[in-house]
Amino acid sequence: MAETTLRVSKIKNGTVIDHITNGHALDVVKILGITGRTGGIVTVAMNVPSKRLEVKDIVKIEGRELNSKEVDKIALLAPHASINIIRDYVVVEKQVVKLPAVLKGIVKCANPACISNSEEPVQPTFYVERGEPLKVKCHYCGYIMEKQDVLKQF
Ligand SMILES: Nc1ncnc2c1ncn2[C@@H]1O[C@H](COP(=O)(O)OP(=O)(O)OP(=O)(O)O)[C@@H](O)[C@H]1O
Ligand SMILES: [Mg+2]
Ligand SMILES: [Zn+2]
Incomplete structure (x- = not known):
């Protein structure tokens, strides 16, 4: 019988980011600053059939846990x-x-004219108006940003 499966090493300690909206695996890799040059297994899978979503992406990273800012960006x-x-x-934990x-x-x-982009120590703040497709609104100037605008910053 022809070999139809391929074994990919399990990671010992680290993080599996599963059910990623297809097309975004590499954005997740970028958000996490993963270059692949620092050792540790990193597995990226794209357009994998899924029960819950039609297809999904997956990123598995050895030796790494995520902080809350990284999780919010994802x-x-x-x-x-x-x-x-x-x-x-x-x-051991699923979130x-x-x-x-x-x-x-x-x-x-x-918006370059926004006060949050001036010298003032103002923390940029946005309200999430819609999750999918993403739409967020600036607290200071009302500027609306969508997923593509946010992606450019990561
Ligand atoms: N040691 C490991 N190395 C690499 N990937 C792993 C490891 N253990 C689990 N995974 C992967 O992590 C994900 C979550 O594993 P889990 O066993 O919880 O699967 P599940 O029951 O399908 O979870 P869910 O209900 O979230 O889909 C799966 O994609 C699984 O393949
Ligand atoms: Mg599953
Ligand atoms: Zn603004």
């Missing part, structure tokens, strides 16, 4: 993603990302 692009913490080869209602210090306002 939620902007992949609101259905689940974060699985792997310890000693097994999933479904949640898009916060208010984003503080996650994205910058694309």
Whole structure:
């Protein structure tokens, strides 16, 4: 019988980001600053058939857990993603990302005249008006940004 499966190493300790909206695996890799030059297994899978979504992307990273800012950035692009913490080869914790209602210090306002882009120490703040497709509104100037505008910053 022809070989139809390919074994990919499990990670011992790290994070599996599953159910990523297809097309966004590389954005997730970028958000996490992964270059692949620092060792540790990194597996990226795209357009994988899924029960829950039609197709999904997956990113598996050895030796890495995520902070809340990283999780919020991932939620902007992949609101259905689940974060699985792997310890000693097994999933010990599963967290479904949640898009916060208010984003503080996650994205910058694309309006150059916005006060949050001036010298003032003002933390950029956005209200999430819609999750998918993404639409966020600047607290200071009302400027609306969509997923493509946010993606440019990551
Ligand atoms: N040690 C590991 N190395 C790499 N990937 C792993 C490891 N353990 C689990 N995974 C992957 O992590 C994801 C979550 O694993 P889990 O066993 O919880 O699957 P599941 O029951 O399908 O979860 P869900 O209900 O979230 O889809 C799956 O994509 C699985 O293949
Ligand atoms: Mg599953
Ligand atoms: Zn603004």
